Amino acid sequence: MMKENNMTMETSPEKALQSVKEETGSPDQRSRSEKEVRQEIRFIKKETMTCAKYLRRMEELDGMPGALQPFLDTLRAVYVELKNPLEKYHQKTVGTYCVMAPQELVYAAGAIPVRLCSGNYTAFSIGDDLYPRDACPLVKAVAGFQKMGLMPVYRDCSLMAVPVTCDCKKKIVEMLEQTHDVFPLSVPAGREDEDIDRYVEELYRFIDTLEALTGNRVTWDLLAAGMNMTGQAKYELSRFLKLKKSMPYLMWGTHILAVMNAAAYMRADAWSFHMNRLNRELEKRIEKGEKVTSRNRPRIMLTGSPIIYPNMKIPLLIEEMGGIVAADETCMGERGMSDPPVVVDESFDGILRALANQVIRPCSCPTFVNNKERVYRILQMIKDYQIQGVIYHVLRGCLVYDYEYLFIEEELGKRGIPVIRMESDYNEEDVEQLRIRTEAFIELIRLKQAA
Amino acid sequence: MNKRRTRIVTGMICLIIVVLAYFAERFPFYVYEEEELHTSLRQFFSVEHLVRLQPFLIVIAMAALSIRICIWIRGFLLPRDQGDRKAANGKSVKLRKGKRPLFMTVRWIFMIAFSTMVMFGGIWCGFILAGIDFPVLACPTNRDQLIESSCYFLSHLPVLFEEYSPTGIVLFFVSTIGFALLLGRTICGFLCPMGLIQDIMHVIRQKTRTEGISMTQSLYRRLTSIKWIMVLLMFGLVFAGGEFCSFCPAIVTSPVLAGMKVSIYLSGFMMVIVLVGSFFKRRFWCNICPLGYLIGLTHRISPFRVKKDTISCTECGACYEACPMGIKMIYTERERTDVTDINCIMCGECVRSCPEDNALALAFAGKKYYTASRAGLMSGFECDPDPEEEREAE
Ligand code: SF4
Ligand code: SF4
Ligand code: SF4
Ligand code: SF4
DSSP states (O other), X not given: OHHHHOOXXXXXXXXXXXXXXXXXXXXXXXXXXXXHHHHHHHHHHHHHHHXXXXXXXXXXXXXXXXXXXXHHHHHHHHHTSOOOTTGGGOOOEEEESSTTSOHHHHHHTTOEEEEOOOOOHHHXXXXXXXXXXXXXXXXXXXXXXXXXXXXXXXHTEEEEEEEEXXXXXXXXXXXXXXXXXXXXXXXXXXXXXXXXXXHHHHHXXXXXXXXXXXXXXXXXXXXXXXXXXXXXXXXXXXXXXXXXXXXXXXXXXXXXXXXXXXXXXXXXXXXXXXXXXXXXXXXXXXHHTOOSOSSOOOEEEEEESOOOTTOOHHHHHHHHTTOEEEEEEOTTTTHHHHSOOOOSSOSHHHHHHHHHHHHHSSOOOTTSSOXXXXXXXXXXXXXXXXXXXXXXXXXXXXXXXHHHHHHHHHHHHHTTXXXXXXXXXXXXXXXHHHHHHHHHHHHHHHHHHHO | OHHHHHHHHHHHHHHHHHHHXXXXXXXXXXXXXXXXXXXXXXXXTSHHHHHHTHHHHHHHHHHHHHHHXXXXXXXXXXXXXXXXXXXXXXXXXXXXXXXXXXXXXXXXXXXXXXXXXXXXXXXXXXXXXXXXXXXXXXXXXXXTOSSEETHHHHHOXXXXXXXXXXXXXXHHHHHHHHHHHHHTTHHHHHTOHHHHHHHHHHHHHHHHTOOOOOOOHHHHHHHHHHHHHHHHHHHHTTTTTOOGGGTOGGGGTHHHHTTOBOOBSHHHHHHHHHHHHHHHSTTTGGGTOHHHHHHHGGGGTOSEEEEEOXXXXXXXXXXXXXXXXXXXXXXXXXXXXXXXXXXXOOOOHHHHHOOSTTSEEEEETTEEEEEOOHHHHTGGGOSOOOXXXXXXHO
C-alpha cells in the first residue's frame, strides 16, 4: 500500500526539534530528562510523518491547480517543518478555537488570529490519556499539543479566545489556562434579539481584552480596516464558490478543504491574495473546459463534524474510491467563511451588531438550540452543487452533530437523497472499515445514476 | 415583573399622548396673528420666504440640540463610552460595502420628486389636480399642491361630508382607497414626505457614525400599541372636539416649506420628537403612523409583494437587521413564499442586504423588479489585490 512505503522524511525529527527549541525557547526552562526528550523526538517524528503523508496524498491527486501550492506550503510549514508562518508579520497572534470568535476584531486590535482546532492524530494519541474517553478527538488533539508544547503556532499565541459552544470546548478553557491567557467568549445558545444583544456585549469585552493585549485602542477606522480585510477574503471565497457552482468537477474537494484549512494559519490578506490567483486560474480552466476528472463521478457532499488537516482520510477516501467531494458543509470548510457580515448601520456599535448577527444567526452549528436552518442550507447546497449523495461525518464523541443526524437523514430521505453516517476517530485504525463503507455508498449512487 | 412594568409604562405613554393630543392647542409652538394660506411663485423666491421658514428652522435647531443632549446623557448612562472610538487613527479608512443599487437611487429620486410635488407642485406647474388624494402624511393645508394628500379629510370626516358635494366625496374615497389598494405601502417607501425626512435623518446618523438604538421585538410591540392609539386619535379626535392637526407633526413640513403662514401648536414639538426619534431609530414615526397603518390594511391584496425563496435563505437575519419596520417574520419564515407584512413599507432594504441569491425579492403583480444577489452586496470588494501584498507574497 502506498501509504506504508512512502514514508520518506522531509526533515529529520531531531533537527526539527532543535530548531523549534532555538527559535522559540522552550516554555519552561527546567532541564528535561532523557526520557522526556526521547518522547519529544518520537512525537515529532510521528507527527511530521503523518502530516507529510497526507500532504503527499493530496498532491498526488491529479489536476492540482498551480495556485494551490501556497496553501499546501502553509500546511507543510506548520505541521511538517514546525514553523510559525505568521512570524514574519511581527504581530501578536491570538489563537481561536471556532468560527464564532470574530477575526475582524483581532485584526482591528492589531493582532493576527489563528485557528487552532486540530485534526492531528499524534497529538490526539497523547490527549487521549488526558481526557475522558468519550471526549471529542478535536479537543484531545488540542490537549496533546498543549501538553507537548512543541508546536510554534500554539506556543506563540499571546492569547487564546475560546468560544464557549459545546461541552468539550467549555472544558478546554481550564486546560489552556495552564499555559496561556485565555478569553472564554460566551456564545448564546439561542438566536433571539436578546441573545444578539448579549453577544454584542460579549464582543465589547473581547475588544477590551484585545486592547489590553496589544495596547491599541480599537477605533472605528481600525475596526473598518479589520472588516475590509476579512471582507476581501470572503469576497474571494464567494467568487470561488460561484465558479464551483458552475462546474462541479472544477477541483478536488480535498484540495478545497486544504485551502480552507490553510486559512486558519494565514493572515486574511495573504489568503485572499492567493485565493485571487486561484480564482483566476480556475476561470481560465473553465474557459478551456478543463476538469479534474473526465468521468462522471458521483458528486458527494460532506457534512457534519469538522474535517481538519491532517485528518483528511474521509475526503481522500471518497475521491480515491471514485467519487468527488463536490461540496462541504463543515465549520472548518466553507461554512466558516461564507456568510458575509452585512453592515446596515455604520456606527461602531452597528458594525459590532452586524458581526454578532453574522456569527450567531446564519451559523448552522448544532450547538444552537434550534438549528432547523441547517437542513435548508444542505438542501440549497444539494441544488447548487448538483449533489447526489451526502456523507455525514461524525467524530467519535461529538454528540451535537450526532444528534442532528437523525433529523437530517429523515429530511433528506423524504427527498430521496441517499445519506450515510460515518463515524471516525483521529487514528488510522478505522480506515479499512471506512473504505468499505465509502465504496458501497459510491456504488449505490452509481446504480441510482444508471437506473 | 419586568413585563408588567413595560406594560404600565406603555399604558402611561398612551395616556399622555391622548391627553396631549386633546389639549394640543394649548401648546403654542409658533403662532401667527393672522394666517395666510396662500403662496405664489414670486414670494417663493423672495427673502420673505426665508422668514416664513422660521418655524421649520426652529424645529431643526431644537432637534439638533436634543440629539446632542441625548448623546451626552447616553455617555453617562452607558458604561462603555464610544466617544473616543470615533476618532480617526491617523489614516482614515473607508468601510467597503456594496455599491448603491439602482433600486435605491430610484427610490430616493421618487421620494424627493414626489415630496417636492406635494409641497410646491401647484406653484411651480401652475395647475392642480384637485380631487386626487394620496394617502400620505403631507399636510394638505397647502391647497397649492399638485396632488393632495388625504389625511386632512380622514382626520376630519364630518368636514368632508359637510363641505363636499357627493361627487367630491366619491372622488375622494375612490382616489384615496384606489391608491391604497394599488400601491399599498409602497406609498410610504417611495412617496411620503415624512418618510423622506426620516430617511434623511438616518443618513445623517450614518454619516456621523453615531450609535443608534438597537430595537428588539418587545420594543416593537410597545410601538404597536402606541400606533393603535394614534389611529384612534386620528379618526376620533374630531368627534371629541379635539383637533388632530394641532398634534400631527407633518404640518411643519409642506405648508411651512411652501411659505405659508400657519400657526403651529403641539405639532412643532411632535416634529422635534419625530426628528430625534428617527435619528436614533430609522423610520421611527412610520412605526406609529396611523395613516401608514391604514394603508397597510391593504397588504393582502395590493400587487406590490415581498417574495422569499424559503430554501436558499440561511436565516442570517441581515434582512431583519436592515428592516426599518422591524419585521422579523421576513427572516424566520420557512413556509410561505409571500412575506408581505402589514408594516412593510416596500423600502427594499431587506433585499439590498440579503446575501443569498434570489432569497428575497420585491415584486409587482408577480414580476420581480428587485432581487437579492450576493454579487451586488459584495460589489465593493471587486478589485485586484494590492501590489504591496503581491510583493509580500512573492
Ligand atoms: S462541535 Fe463537535 S467537534 Fe467541535 S469541539 Fe464540539 S464536540 Fe468537538
Ligand atoms: S408610515 Fe411613514 S411614510 Fe407612511 S404615511 Fe406614515 S409617515 Fe408617511
Ligand atoms: S420587509 Fe423589507 S421592504 Fe418591507 S419594510 Fe422591511 S426592509 Fe423594507
Ligand atoms: S437576509 Fe436573506 S438569507 Fe438572510 S435571513 Fe433574510 S432572506 Fe434569509
